[in-house]
Amino acid sequence: MSQLRTGDIDWEKIFGAEGARWFHTGGIFCALSETTPQVAREAMEAAKRHGTIISYDLNYRDSLWKGIGGRRARVKSIVNWRR
Numbered sequence: 001m002s003q004l005r006t007g008d009i010d011w012e013k014i015f016g017a018e019g020a021r022w023f024h025t026g027g028i029f030c031a032l033s034e035t036t037p038q039v040a041r042e043a044m045e046a047a048k049r050h051g052t053i054i055s056y057d058l059n060y061r062d063s064l065w066k067g068i069g070g071r072r073a074r075v076k077s078i079v080n081w082r083r
Helices: 009-017 034-048 062-068 070-079
Strands: 022-026 053-057
Touching: 009 034, 022 034, 034 053
Parallel strands: 022 053
Antiparallel strands: none
């Protein structure tokens, strides 16, 4: 999971063709690497386009986020996803 990068998963297929109705992610997934927040954002944007319900667990674990920018990186990873 920590090696995922944007473009690795076909979100259009998952939310469009396959019709997934709910997408859940959160702070622990986004803290896995520098790229996972962008993967989560990409997924949430695709889910939104298809009317999929999105839930996000705001769980913050300082020990996970320290290596990739701390609390500021975490907030940045989720606050502007709707833009």
